[in-house]
Structures are given as structure tokens and as C-alpha cells.
Amino acid sequence: MNIEILTGKTTEHLVPLEGTKFLIHKQMLYDFLRLQKDAAADGFDLKIISAFRDFERQLKIWNSKASGERQLLDDQERPLPFDGLSSTEIVFAISRWSAIPGSSRHHWGTDIDIYDGNTQTMESVQLVPSETIGNGPSAKLHEWLDAKIENKGAYGFYRPYATDRGGVAPERWHLSYYSLSRRFMENYTFSLFKKNIEENDILLKNVLLEHAHELYQRFFLNIDLP
Numbered sequence: 001m002n003i004e005i006l007t008g009k010t011t012e013h014l015v016p017l018e019g020t021k022f023l024i025h026k027q028m029l030y031d032f033l034r035l036q037k038d039a040a041a042d043g044f045d046l047k048i049i050s051a052f053r054d055f056e057r058q059l060k061i062w063n064s065k066a067s068g069e070r071q072l073l074d075d076q077e078r079p080l081p082f083d084g085l086s087s088t089e090i091v092f093a094i095s096r097w098s099a100i101p102g103s104s105r106h107h108w109g110t111d112i113d114i115y116d117g118n119t120q121t122m123e124s125v126q127l128v129p130s131e132t133i134g135n136g137p138s139a140k141l142h143e144w145l146d147a148k149i150e151n152k153g154a155y156g157f158y159r160p161y162a163t164d165r166g167g168v169a170p171e172r173w174h175l176s177y178y179s180l181s182r183r184f185m186e187n188y189t190f191s192l193f194k195k196n197i198e199e200n201d202i203l204l205k206n207v208l209l210e211h212a213h214e215l216y217q218r219f220f221l222n223i224d225l226p
């Protein structure tokens with residue numbers, strides 16, 4: 001499989017989602033539109049807040065956190081004191097919330113973050129767990145999705161970060177199109193993971209390389225499956 005596609009360096013596999021600025025995998029478009037249409041029939045406005053994200057954008061996110069410019073959070077979403085952390089602690093803290101540039105599932109165009117446009121605006125969405133459960137504004141949409149996913153009626157979509165496995169923090173809003181993302185994952189080997197870090201200017205690169213194997217296992221491979 002094309003390494004550029006796996007690492008967010010090309011858009012050749014994507015199509016624009018009409019009426020939005022988002023790009024998604026062309027082979028996912030049909031099923032996504034079906035999911036969105038059925039959600040609409042049940043009273044939900046299933047909207048995307050993030051779809052394809054390229055390498056450069058992920059690099060900016062990573063570097064702003066690795067440099068202390070952007071706030072780091074602990075597992076309870078509380079601010080962490082940047083200056084009190086070792087570089088290894090910084091790498092593991094960022095990895096709970098943000099992927100290493102070149103290894104984000106959002107590079108593939110098969111993964112999207114969603115919300116209910118009937119109850120939230122794009123500007124108000126924070127992508128925090130409380131929005132998707134209990135009385136959260138997008139909770140009803142997610143309950144609807146829960147039922148669809150359990151009955152295999154979510155048109156090939158599932159949640160890779162449904163539960164806390166000690167890797168990426170739970171993200172109910174993150175959906176993945178399994179038939180495609182499965183293949184991307186299979187092709188994303190440890191040697192590619194390491195090569196991607198070696199060949200790019202990513203902050204804290206030496207720490208990433210030192211812990212490459214653990215990071216790959218814990219934050220890349222360690223996901224929920226349908």
C-alpha cells in the first residue's frame with residue numbers, strides 16, 4: 001500500500017464531502033451518506049467535525065503540545081504542568097490525546113469525528129466525553145449509534161476508541177470505516193511507524209524513537225475492534 005496514503009501525505013484517495021470543507025475516503029462516501037440519511041430520518045443531524053487530516057496539520061498539533069505552546073491534559077482533562085514533566089512523560093501525555101504525525105487514523109480518510117448538528121454548532125463542539133453521554137448535547141445521537149453498531153447496522157462504521165485500554169483516551173465521537181481502515185492498519189507495520197518518525201522533523205523525535213515499540217503497541221495497535 002502507498003506509504004504517502006498511510007502517512008497523510010497525499011489526498012489522492014479522497015473526495016470532498018459536498019457542502020463541507022471535509023475530505024473522506026472515496027470508497028466510504030456511499031455508506032457515510034446512507035448513515036447520515038438514516039440518522040436524519042430519526043431526527044439527528046449527523047455532522048462531521050474532523051475527517052481527513054494531513055501530515056502537516058498533525059505535525060502542528062504535535063509540535064505545539066511538545067513545545068509547551070499548547071496545554072497538555074491529564075486523563076481527567078485537567079491541565080498538566082509542562083515544566084514539571086520529563087520529555088518521556090510529555091510524549092506519553094500527548095499520545096493519550098493526539099497521534100504522532102504520520103500515524104494518525106485521520107490521515108486515512110476512513111476515520112471521522114462526529115456530533116449532532118441539531119444540538120451543537122461546529123464552534124461549540126469540544127470533543128470531550130461529557131458531550132456524548134448522559135445529558136450531553138450529542139448523547140442521543142450516540143445512543144442511536146450504539147444501537148446501530150450493536151445490530152451491525154452502522155453501515156460498516158464502528159468506534160476504535162470506545163473504551164479505555166490504556167492507550168488513546170476514549171473517544172465516542174470517533175468513528176472508523178472498518179473494511180478500509182482494517183487494511184490501512186494491517187499495512188502500517190512497526191518498521192513503517194519507526195521510519196516515519198526517523199524521516200520527519202517531529203519534536204521529541206529521540207524520545208519517540210527510544211520508546212517507538214511501546215508507543216506503537218500502546219497507542220496504535222491497541223484499539224477496540226468491531
Ligand SMILES: [Zn+2]
Pocket residue numbers: 050106111112113171173174175
Ligand atoms: Zn478522531
